[in-house]
Amino acid sequence: MALHPVLGKLVSKRVVLASASPRRQEILTNVGLRFEVVPSWFKETLEKSSFAAPYEYAVETAKQKALEVANRMHVKHLRTPDVVIGADTIVSVDEQILEKPVDKQDAYRMLSRLNGKEHSVFTGVAIIHCHCKDNQLEMEITDFYEETKVKFSELSEELLWEYIHSGEPMDKAGGYGIQALGGMLVEYVHGDFLNVVGFPLNHFCKKLAELYYPPPKHNVQHKKYDSIPSVDTFENLSDGESESSNFTEHKVASKLDSSGMDSSGAVYTSGKSSAIRTGLTSASKLPSKILELIDGFRASKALFVASKLKIFDHLKDKGPVKAVDIANDVGTSVCGTERLLDACASLGLLEKTPQGYSNTDSANTFLTSDGKYSLHGYIIHSNDHLWPLFTNLESAVKEGSRQNHRAFGKKADDLFKDYYHSPEVKQRFMAAMHSIAHLTARDVATAFDLSRFKSACDLGGCTGALAHELVQVYPNLKVTVFDLPEVIANISYFQPSGQHTAPVTFVSGDFFKDNLPEADLYILSRVLHDWPDEKIHVLLSKISAVCRPGLNVEKIV
Numbered sequence: 294m295a296l297h298p299v300l301g302k303l304v305s306k307r308v309v310l311a312s313a314s315p316r317r318q319e320i321l322t323n324v325g326l327r328f329e330v331v332p333s334w335f336k337e338t339l340e341k342s343s344f345a346a347p348y349e350y351a352v353e354t355a356k357q358k359a360l361e362v363a364n365r366m367h368v369k370h371l372r373t374p375d376v377v378i379g380a381d382t383i384v385s386v387d388e389q390i391l392e393k394p395v396d397k398q399d400a401y402r403m404l405s406r407l408n409g410k411e412h413s414v415f416t417g418v419a420i421i422h423c424h425c426k427d428n429q430l431e432m433e434i435t436d437f438y439e440e441t442k443v444k445f446s447e448l449s450e451e452l453l454w455e456y457i458h459s460g461e462p463m464d465k466a467g468g469y470g471i472q473a474l475g476g477m478l479v480e481y482v483h484g485d486f487l488n489v490v491g492f493p494l495n496h497f498c499k500k501l502a503e504l505y506y507p508p509p510k511h512n513v514q515h516k517k518y519d520s521i522p523s524v525d526t527f528e529n530l531s532d533g534e535s536e537s538s539n540f541t542e543h544k545v546a547s548k549l550d551s552s553g554m555d556s557s558g559a560v561y562t563s564g565k566s567s568a569i570r571t572g573l574t575s576a577s578k579l580p581s582k583i584l585e586l587i588d589g590f591r592a593s594k595a596l597f598v599a600s601k602l603k604i605f606d607h608l609k610d611k612g613p614v615k616a617v618d619i620a621n622d623v624g625t626s627v628c629g630t631e632r633l634l635d636a637c638a639s640l641g642l643l644e645k646t647p648q649g650y651s652n653t654d655s656a657n658t659f660l661t662s663d664g665k666y667s668l669h670g671y672i673i674h675s676n677d678h679l680w681p682l683f684t685n686l687e688s689a690v691k692e693g694s695r696q697n698h699r700a701f702g703k704k705a706d707d708l709f710k711d712y713y714h715s716p717e718v719k720q721r722f723m724a725a726m727h728s729i730a731h732l733t734a735r736d737v738a739t740a741f742d743l744s745r746f747k748s749a750c751d752l753g754g755c756t757g758a759l760a761h762e763l764v765q766v767y768p769n770l771k772v773t774v775f776d777l778p779e780v781i782a783n784i785s786y787f788q789p790s791g792q793h794t795a796p797v798t799f800v801s802g803d804f805f806k807d808n809l810p811e812a813d814l815y816i817l818s819r820v821l822h823d824w825p826d827e828k829i830h831v832l833l834s835k836i837s838a839v840c841r842p843g844l845n846v847e848k849i850v
């Protein structure tokens with residue numbers, strides 16, 4: 294594929310995406326780019342009237358976002374990245390710039406302006422190459438923008454409000470997301486679709502091609518790339534030609550050698566430049582997805598162990614702490630702890646400074662055990678339960694059976710009896726289900742329009758995390774959580790505090806044996822995968838028998 298050679302140039306670099314936009318992360322991940330995400334703290338408050346054209350505002354904002362991250366990482370974390378990418382997407386209509394709406398009324402104002410008209414979406418992008426010289430940060434900034442024209446159909450007030458109530462507009466420039474429900478509002482798109490979504494991938498690759506494969510000096514005016522050069526063009530470029538650039542193939546190769554990526558040794562240890570020249574061995578061919586899969590378990594295990602040792606709890610609300618102090622408090626070896634902490638820092642879970650280690654924002658939010666959005670329970674379940682099972686995956690494939698006997702020394706005839714046989718395992722399992730359900734509940738609840746349903750039954754709904762979110766999103770919905778008596782007896786610990794619990798009721802029973810509570814909508818979330826086909830058939834038949842004719846059934850699995 295033609296784009297890979299140029300993205301391959303980034304393989305050995307520490308690339309940072311200075312953006313919190315999940316769409317940008319997805320667009321770049323989808324093409325195999327490996328990067329850290331460090332959202333920028335730059336406030337998007339530049340004076341719009343001081344820019345001659347809307348795109349200049351987007352480019353400057355993108356640049357400021359990237360500069361803020363590059364400087365912060367250099368100064369605060371002593372982790373100077375090689376490349377920082379910043380982006381800013383704006384919508385422009387009638388010479389006005391629209392960014393993300395601040396509330397529903399603002400979204401309505403924006404969508405009304407776009408209604409029935411053509412507008413432009415501009416994304417400004419900044420690519421900053423960083424070098425650290427004598428502890429000084431040196432930066433080379435490249436920026437560009439891309440424009441895409443989008444036309445909205447004539448839309449009724451009712452439709453606009455329905456769209457606004459879906460929640461989709463709120464984190465999107467212009468108040469719409471073309472990639473999801475907002476796509477239904479759009480009559481045509483002229484230009485790069487991904488530019489509207491938040492990142493002009495094609496233009497980005499062209500820029501990288503210009504940077505990494507600059508035209509030879511004697512021929513500058515003839516060798517401007519109008520489009521992304523083909524693979525052949527890249528492979529024909531000799532090392533000598535590339536040496537004229539700061540970003541040479543040679544540098545890529547030597548970095549890969551020294552970084553200890555021994556799994557690629559066959560490619561890179563046969564001599565730096567010759568390795569690059571032979572067909573198989575271009576940096577573009579580095580199978581980064583495969584390497585990630587090979588090494589992925591180490592990263593998971595580092596996270597699991599740090600969570601198990603409650604290192605993120607230990608660092609919560611503290612300034613930097615030295616490895617030796619953490620080791621003393623946790624009761625672990627100093628050398629082992631230091632290595633684990635370093636691994637966590639390189640995985641972006643901790644920050645490391647000469648003063649010691651501290652939690653990143655996302656560690657504080659997701660990895661401490663008592664946070665509102667803590668994933669601690671799910672991590673511990675993954676470590677204590679799923680890890681030993683997956684270790685026996687080979688036997689599971691060969692034998693076609695569960696591996697509980699190998700992993701835990703006893704057969705699992707009924708998975709849930711197994712979970713609930715001891716209070717400790719039950720608590721762990723419920724905490725795991727609660728943490729992942731709580732975190733994803735809002736997305737699940739808003740992925741469907743469930744407003745026509747008056748009552749719902751969440752079968753196997755455990756602690757009610759999804760149920761509580763559903764009644765928030767659909768105030769007219771009453772939700773019953775149906776789960777085993779052992780579960781229902783233990784739910785109080787997980788209930789949200791405050792007023793909003795009234796429409797959720799808990800009923801205990803076994804959904805294979807007992808009558809199901811009456812409801813317009815039945816939800817099976819994280820349930821079906823646990824059971825063999827015969828059991829699923831029993832369950833779905835029971836649901837089908839109690840479903841009332843005339844009401845649609847949504848399936849959330």
Ligand SMILES: Cc1cn([C@@H]2O[C@H](COP(=O)(O)OP(=O)(O)OP(=O)(O)O)[C@@H](O)[C@H]2O)c(=O)[nH]c1=O
Nearest residue numbers: 312313314316381382465466469470471489490491
């Ligand atoms: C028009 C449109 C925009 N977006 C999103 O709108 C945000 C723009 O805001 P931003 O300020 O450029 O970025 P951000 O989300 O605040 O992140 P950051 O880079 O950290 O400032 C980005 O998310 C884009 O995907 C869509 O997802 N779909 C669309 O059709």
